[in-house]
Amino acid sequence: MVDGVLAGTKAQHRAALLAARREVPYEVRAAEALALCAHLEEFVGRDDTVCAYLPVGTEPGSPQLVDRLRELCARVLLPVTRTGAGGEPLALLWGVYVPGELVAARYGLREPAGPVLPSSALGEADLVLVPALAVDRRGVRLGRGGGFYDRSLPLCQPTAKLVAVVRDLELVDELPSEPHDIRMTHVLTPKHGLSALANPA
Numbered sequence: 001m002v003d004g005v006l007a008g009t010k011a012q013h014r015a016a017l018l019a020a021r022r023e024v025p026y027e028v029r030a031a032e033a034l035a036l037c038a039h040l041e042e043f044v045g046r047d048d049t050v051c052a053y054l055p056v057g058t059e060p061g062s063p064q065l066v067d068r069l070r071e072l073c074a075r076v077l078l079p080v081t082r083t084g085a086g087g088e089p090l091a092l093l094w095g096v097y098v099p100g101e102l103v104a105a106r107y108g109l110r111e112p113a114g115p116v117l118p119s120s121a122l123g124e125a126d127l128v129l130v131p132a133l134a135v136d137r138r139g140v141r142l143g144r145g146g147g148f149y150d151r152s153l154p155l156c157q158p159t160a161k162l163v164a165v166v167r168d169l170e171l172v173d174e175l176p177s178e179p180h181d182i183r184m185t186h187v188l189t190p191k192h193g194l195s196a197l198a199n200p201a
Helices: 008-024 026-042 063-072 117-123 148-154
Strands: 049-051 074-079 093-096 103-105 111-112 127-131 135-137 160-165 184-191 193-196
Touching: 026 063, 026 184, 026 193, 049 117, 063 074, 074 111, 093 111, 093 117, 117 148, 127 148
Parallel strands: 049 074, 049 127, 127 160, 160 184
Antiparallel strands: 074 093, 103 111, 184 193
16 A cells, blocks of 8 residues: 555455455454444434345454444345356345344355345345455445445445445555445444545546
8 A cells, every 4th residue: 555545456455455355363353343333323224125135254343334224224135145157246125134144155245035125125225234355445346356246236225325445454545446336435443433435536
């Protein structure tokens, strides 16, 4: 990183950020996960529908974050991944989160066991928590490169808050962007909670 700007290709960024996450001690990750949970009540509304996700590996957060969301809002939806005949990622499907009713899925994920909702269910969300390796102050998000969220986020309603969940050091000044990128409106970090991003038109 040079002056808050990540240099190199997206693949190089991903490798560096994943390596840095692996170096974070478990105790630090656990403390950050608790801090993220504590911030939720500051911006989650009782009548909200929230699309969230269960973090895997070293992703910021914890299953307790999803449980806390369920206490705070009307409905929590979790993603269900599907691929096309050629293995290409498709827009995410969704399922209502019910504690204790998750099943193992591909990529090490756990998904709702109940009825699967269409990808258009994302358009019902008031708030969308989006996994990210980094996000910049303009709202440009760097994901893992799977393509599922790139195909899904255009289905969000224009008023939805799109929130990248990252560690504090993963909010950077600038990331490379492409014309098709859907920009995040907000970022959620352990130290600072929810912050609005510039998100220029």
